[in-house]
Amino acid sequence: MNTDKSTRFIATSWKDYELIDSGDGSKLEKFGKYVLNRPEPGAVWPKSLSYDKWDNADASFEPTGKKHGYWLNKADIKEKWHLQYNSPQLDHLKLVFQLETTRFKHVGVFPEQAANWEYIAEKIQPGEKLLNLFAYTGGASLAAKSAKADVVHVDAIRQVIDWTRVNMELSGLEGIRWVVEDALKFLKREVKRGNKYNAVVLDPPTWGLGPKNEKWKLDHHLEEIVELVAKVILPGGFVVMNTYSGIPPTSLETLWRRVLPTGQMTSGELCLQGKDGHLLSTGSLIRIEL
Numbered sequence: 705m706n707t708d709k710s711t712r713f714i715a716t717s718w719k720d721y722e723l724i725d726s727g728d729g730s731k732l733e734k735f736g737k738y739v740l741n742r743p744e745p746g747a748v749w750p751k752s753l754s755y756d757k758w759d760n761a762d763a764s765f766e767p768t769g770k771k772h773g774y775w776l777n778k779a780d781i782k783e784k785w786h787l788q789y790n791s792p793q794l795d796h797l798k799l800v801f802q803l804e805t806t807r808f809k810h811v812g813v814f815p816e817q818a819a820n821w822e823y824i825a826e827k828i829q830p831g832e833k834l835l836n837l838f839a840y841t842g843g844a845s846l847a848a849k850s851a852k853a854d855v856v857h858v859d860a861i862r863q864v865i866d867w868t869r870v871n872m873e874l875s876g877l878e879g880i881r882w883v884v885e886d887a888l889k890f891l892k893r894e895v896k897r898g899n900k901y902n903a904v905v906l907d908p909p910t911w912g913l914g915p916k917n918e919k920w921k922l923d924h925h926l927e928e929i930v931e932l933v934a935k936v937i938l939p940g941g942f943v944v945m946n947t948y949s950g951i952p953p954t955s956l957e958t959l960w961r962r963v964l965p966t967g968q969m970t971s972g973e974l975c976l977q978g979k980d981g982h983l984l985s986t987g988s989l990i991r992i993e994l
């Protein structure tokens with residue numbers, strides 16, 4: 705009998721964030737002072753809390769299409785607000801994120817990523833180089849910077865980088881190198897220049913656009929980006945790859961095994977632990993140590 709158990713990576717140390725409830729295709733979450741109700745296709749079980757608890761959310765996201773929508777703002781959340789993450793294990797890992805309700809359903813942080821921030825901040829050493837691709841508002845970049853690494857943060861959208869700069873300053877950090885560029889293009893140039901990194905973190909979306917309208921499509925470019933990352937990673941280094949795009953962890957292992965055959969791989973699902981006891985999977989994750 706096969707007794708393999710899939711690994712669950714769970715962020716257990718949040719004080720400011722909470723998955724209050726989930727079910728019927730939605731999740732109810734506390735982000736600091738606000739409670740938000742957002743769609744969650746992975747929540748395929750019934751809700752635990754009564755409907756009036758859900759109705760009391762400060763804001764609820766109403767989708768109007770696949771990606772966009774609007775917020776029904778009961779508490780009239782027009783302001784930006786702050787969310788704090790303090791690691792119980794690592795004194796230096798104290799991050800602050802500025803949040804806002806965006807028309808893409810997101811608020812500026814993926815709380816499940818805290819499991820990766822802990823791993824990165826513990827593993828990277830002062831002065832080592834970390835490359836963060838598709839870096840969004842920079843949780844992984846801030847975690848590495850808090851450990852005094854040299855961080856290169858790549859994202860296609862200037863406003864997202866400006867947002868990350870605010871997070872860096874709120875977190876009392878400085879000195880991240882910002883690159884507004886297509887991730888694949890930047891990586892190809894790094895390979896040509898012979899630049900190497902002790903760690904690469906990547907969270908490639910299903911599709912995206914570079915600043916010059918370069919088309920990123922996960923199913924077209926995944927193999928290529930994996931091969932390029934393998935060329936810039938130093939012996940003794942590590943890779944963290946996350947995807948919200950439905951690629952199973954076993955497929956990620958098979959893909960990476962081709963280019964980093966001697967790497968120690970741990971793969972599984974990145975999950976949020978709900979207050980109601982449900983474990984909500986948010987995507988696949990692989991960590992490779994060389």
Ligand SMILES: C[S@@+](CC[C@H](N)C(=O)[O-])C[C@H]1O[C@@H](n2cnc3c(N)ncnc32)[C@H](O)[C@@H]1O
Pocket residue numbers: 813814817837838839840841842843844858859860861864885886887888906907908909911912913914915918919920
């Ligand atoms: C799913 S988010 C990453 C979330 C991040 N891992 C976190 O925990 O905060 C994807 C990011 O990729 C960026 N992006 C999309 N297409 C890109 C491209 N071609 N080159 C670089 N960044 C891109 C988007 O701007 C967005 O910030």
